[in-house]
Amino acid sequence: MKRKKVIDEIYIPDVGSQVETIDGKEYLITNDAMYTFFRRTKGEFSAFFLALKNEKRLLGCRCTKCGIVRVPPFLTHCPDCNFAPTEMIEVEQVGIMNSTPPITYFATSLFQHMAPYGRGRVIFGGADTAMSINLYTTTGILVPGIIKKGTEVKLIFRDERIGEMIDVFCVPAAELTQEKIKKNGLQESEIDWETPQEPSLPVASEEDSNQYRKALDEMKGLIEDMNRNESARKAIAGWKRDIQVKTRGGQFAIMIDDGDIKLTESVLSSHDFIMVCDDISTLFDGLAYRGAITDSVINKKIWISKNMEFNTIFKLDRMARFLVRSKKV
Numbered sequence: 001m002k003r004k005k006v007i008d009e010i011y012i013p014d015v016g017s018q019v020e021t022i023d024g025k026e027y028l029i030t031n032d033a034m035y036t037f038f039r040r041t042k043g044e045f046s047a048f049f050l051a052l053k054n055e056k057r058l059l060g061c062r063c064t065k066c067g068i069v070r071v072p073p074f075l076t077h078c079p080d081c082n083f084a085p086t087e088m089i090e091v092e093q094v095g096i097m098n099s100t101p102p103i104t105y106f107a108t109s110l111f112q113h114m115a116p117y118g119r120g121r122v123i124f125g126g127a128d129t130a131m132s133i134n135l136y137t138t139t140g141i142l143v144p145g146i147i148k149k150g151t152e153v154k155l156i157f158r159d160e161r162i163g164e165m166i167d168v169f170c171v172p173a174a175e176l177t178q179e180k181i182k183k184n185g186l187q188e189s190e191i192d193w194e195t196p197q198e199p200s201l202p203v204a205s206e207e208d209s210n211q212y213r214k215a216l217d218e219m220k221g222l223i224e225d226m227n228r229n230e231s232a233r234k235a236i237a238g239w240k241r242d243i244q245v246k247t248r249g250g251q252f253a254i255m256i257d258d259g260d261i262k263l264t265e266s267v268l269s270s271h272d273f274i275m276v277c278d279d280i281s282t283l284f285d286g287l288a289y290r291g292a293i294t295d296s297v298i299n300k301k302i303w304i305s306k307n308m309e310f311n312t313i314f315k316l317d318r319m320a321r322f323l324v325r326s327k328k329v
């Protein structure tokens with residue numbers, strides 16, 4: 001049964017944008033949802049947002065007197081030069097991190113679909129000021145240390161753009177070919193997100209193998225327990241993922257399918273993502289609710305091949321929590 005929303009569908013505008021022409025000038029109008037709805041004009045800054053949206057260009061404003069270039073172009077007149085007018089100019093799409101970006105793993109509902117993401121300030125070539133922008137990596141999960149103050153980054157355009165700051169984000173230039181770094185208006189679909197470099201695992205000693213065997217058997221029991229537990233099943237309702245897990249002692253697969261979870265000792269012919277976990281007990285402890293798996297990912301004890309699959313890790317943590325709670329009752 002379709003659940004009815006508190007606010008009727010007809011009052012909820014579609015996400016998108018349109019241009020209104022007033023006195024021969026184009027102004028961009030976008031629809032934002034903040035649980036209250038309003039039309040908001042980008043006003044004098046329409047040119048900046050329209051350039052991002054339609055031309056995949058990054059604009060700044062240059063003071064006609066002192067020459068300072070501000071990106072984004074948030075001033076039409078320079079306060080340092082007795083309010084001399086500024087002019088729009090195009091700047092480069094490669095820049096340097098002005099600070100080390102914090103990473104948001106647990107976002108509010110409005111930003112959840114973008115997490116995990118870094119948020120930092122970039123000085124693009126030709127600009128004198130830094131622009132706030134979201135940051136990602138093509139190397140798997142975004143963790144501290146990948147993007148730092150001084151890291152060279154490249155501006156990337158979303159395939160679908162509506163004329164908002166989230167139309168663009170940056171990735172480290174070192175992850176791209178020279179050709180892609182040079183290309184202006186590079187889009188997300190032109191980047192290889194599918195072949196991140198997996199962390200290598202040390203060769204297992206006999207002791208490692210024995211530990212692996214023991215932990216794997218216990219983990220199988222735990223996952224069977226989860227599979228039978230109505231409360232735990234709720235955490236993965238409607239979710240379907242095949243995860244190949246690689247550890248020092250060996251590899252196995254965890255399959256999630258709308259409430260069902262199972263562990264098989266196999267190498268999957270295809271998977272949704274890869275998890276590399278040197279010590280199997282790190283994952284086992286997380287599933288047994290002895291510390292969170294999300295923490296182990298953030299602390300680089302567990303690596304996942306796709307950044308957005310942090311969401312799946314979050315669900316595994318919930319499963320562990322729901323299982324323990326249901327047993328306390």
Ligand SMILES: [Zn+2]
Pocket residue numbers: 063064065066067068078079080081084
């Ligand atoms: Zn000036």
